[in-house]
Amino acid sequence: MRTVVIGSKELSCILLDTLLEQGHEVLGVFSRDDEPGMGIWHEDLGHRSLATLAQSHGIPVHFGMKVNSEESLELLSSLQLDVIFSCFWSELFKAEVLGIPRQGIFNFHTAYLPKNRGSRPIPWSIIKGEPYCGITLHKMETGVDNGPIADQEKVAIESEDNAYTLYIKLMFAGKRMFERALPNFDNGLLKLEEQSATDATYQLRGEPFGGQLQWDWLPEQKERFVRAMDFPPFRGHRQPPQALYAPGVRLCVITPKGDVLSSDDTPLSVLNIPDIYRFKTTLTGGDAIQRKELRNSIGDRTEQGILLYPQVDLEEHFPIMEALLRKNVLAVSSKEFRYVSSLNLMDTQPYRYHNGLLEVPQIVVESAKEAAEIVAQADLESRTINIAVYVTLRMEAEIADETFRILSQENLTSDLRKVGFREVCNEFDTAYEDFST
DSSP: OEEEEEEOHHHHHHHHHHHHHTTOEEEEEEEOTTSGGGHIIIIISOOOOHHHHHHHTTOOEEESOOTTSHHHHHHHHHTTOSEEEEESOOSOOOHHHHTSSSSOEEEEESSOTTTTEESOHHHHHHHTTOSEEEEEEEEOOSSSSOSOEEEEEEEEOOTTOOHHHHHHHHHHHHHHHHHHHTTHHHHSOOOOBOOOGGGOOEEOSSOGGGGBOOTTOOHHHHHHHHHHTOOTTSOOOBOOGGGTSOSEEEEEEEOTTSEEEOTTSOEEEOEEOTTTHHHHHHOOTTOHHHHHHHHHHHTTOOTTOEEEOTTOOTTTOHHHHHHHHHTTOOEEEOOEEEOOTTOOGGGGSOEEOTTSOEEOOEEEOSSHHHHHHHHHHHHHHHHHHTSEEEEEEEOOHHHHHHHHHHHHHTTOOTTEEEOOHHHHHHHHHSOOOOTTO
């Protein structure tokens, strides 16, 4: 067969070895080995270089090639290819390139599809407590890991497994699978099985929960997460600031005009998009055009990494979350709680979405009396459960002045620290690493 390998890391070298051992004609490789981030894989983890291996066999190497570019389309179309094999590549392949090889393009995904399509399938399989993960060879279609399956191999997740040990197991499984599956591309025995859409799961791009434990998880959730983030020499899990700071209230005040009071009462600008409500009704999951529209609306105005984003359900609209993450938005304040005496303040604590975006819920108050009551409740909660409690209040500026006067009169400021929205972001993005958990 006439083929090309598009990939990175050790698995790409395994593909090239296997193709050459079985007598196939490899006409080129697309390599990421020149990217700065690949150094850790080669130097610290001992992965071979696809580029170096290809060059040792006299195979042309293409660095920095975008698979959907005109240059790529022209090159691949000229090679009269039977099939292309891909692994660990960071681009989505468009229909124009997918249609070039006679048999299509086949990708290796480190999950037992249709489970765990998308980003970080190995850690997510541990985080979710699944009994097994796997590696799948599937024919690529437009979309994310959704094409029909050519072969796959299941790998059990043992109680002692972490992300690194599973990764090693999956590399061996991938080698066995490819050696078994490759002859079928030549002998007419290749069979493709459609994936079940109802059984599919998908994870957004981004580090799971930003690599950060959540303070209110159960012990078994925390234990799984620690293992899921354990892949030396990469950074492991981080602790949430609630569990590390001394008990007390960390108060952030947002005014309707978009100003945030910092710890020294200096206003900090917060990005506010006036037309944002239209995205609430028009955005649909996976719509790349509207995701691009949102990114363009944000533009370059996220230099502080803060986006005030009212009344939008980010869980339902994952294109919004991807657009925000790509724009390096550190945190959003989209969920609003109206003050009632029965409000559970633990529901209003900052938390991470699955892809790591930080949500800082806000409580809307109509009077300084309401604000003071919330701070008093937070102070009691903090001492009861022995953690720092975050309170983000949205109020008129004049109410904020009156609130601080009342808090001072009622002696509720001794363990209270005023923080700006940016400070909350910084606290949650600090690497509070603790490997004893």
